[in-house]
């Protein structure tokens with residue numbers, strides 16, 4: 001007999017023959033940039049012509065509304081109590097981004113029973129055909145809610161920073177996901193707030209080697225996102241950085257990852273003017 005968690009996974013998987021793709025964003029440690037990344041990734045995917053729905057699955061400490069600078073009227077709690085249906089709780093944000101808000105400070109959302117999780121999945125089944133991609137912003141850490149959302153997704157993005165504790169925690173969550181996932185789902189690492197991209201790739205290789213040794217499986221490298229002070233300004237002033245400053249370091253890096261997720265290959269990085277100028281200067285033979 002299948003338990004309810006398994007049924008829930010089967011139901012999400014059953015959605016796959018359609019165009020709908022589910023991508024979860026998670027992390028071991030909190031505060032590493034999940035919500036900002038989810039929102040900016042959604043914007044980039046939308047710019048590429050995809051219809052995107054964000055589900056705020058950081059159920060009891062919701063943040064998507066804050067990062068989007070919105071005050072939605074209804075949220076998942078209204079769905080779970082039966083006051084509103086799924087279409088009524090989808091909030092259209094600026095730049096046309098659609099999201100399903102969670103509610104902060106409600107304990108009942110923090111530890112959702114399997115029945116409640118099924119209720120959400122059932123409701124999602126009514127609307128998924130309207131979207132190409134659903135991005136799920138989860139809470140940090142290893143809870144049953146989070147693991148279930150990730151294991152049911154086509155792709156899970158584990159976000160980390162180069163901080164040793166964040167790396168250790170993302171290793172822990174990646175290991176759990178690898179040990180439980182089915183073959184069809186993919187797990188990839190994004191290293192956030194980096195100063196040096198090559199350093200990020202080295203961190204990934206180190207983590208992947210240990211994962212291979214202990215689980216016999218590997219995760220992908222989705223990319224790195226540079227530290228960019230413009231991001232906190234965008235949150236403070238309530239705009240989406242990728243929309244307002246598409247050429248900022250942060251926006252370019254998220255766009256790069258969005259392209260990799262959709263196209264499966266890494267777009268070439270164009271060298272910027274200053275790098276090229278310095279390189280040319282060094283190579284110049286004319287005295």
Ligand SMILES: Nc1ncnc2c1ncn2[C@@H]1O[C@H](COP(=O)(O)OP(=O)(O)OP(=O)(O)O)[C@@H](O)[C@H]1O
Pocket residue numbers: 027029030031032033034035036037058063139140192193194225226227228229231232235250
């Ligand atoms: N690439 C970056 N450069 C600079 N600051 C960043 C970057 N990414 C995230 N931050 C900052 O880190 C802080 C936390 O970001 P965010 O809320 O997105 O993290 P989170 O992982 O969703 O946190 P939580 O676990 O609490 O949900 C924000 O203040 C944000 O501005």
Ligand SMILES: [Mg+2]
Pocket residue numbers: 034035036058063
């Ligand atoms: Mg968050």
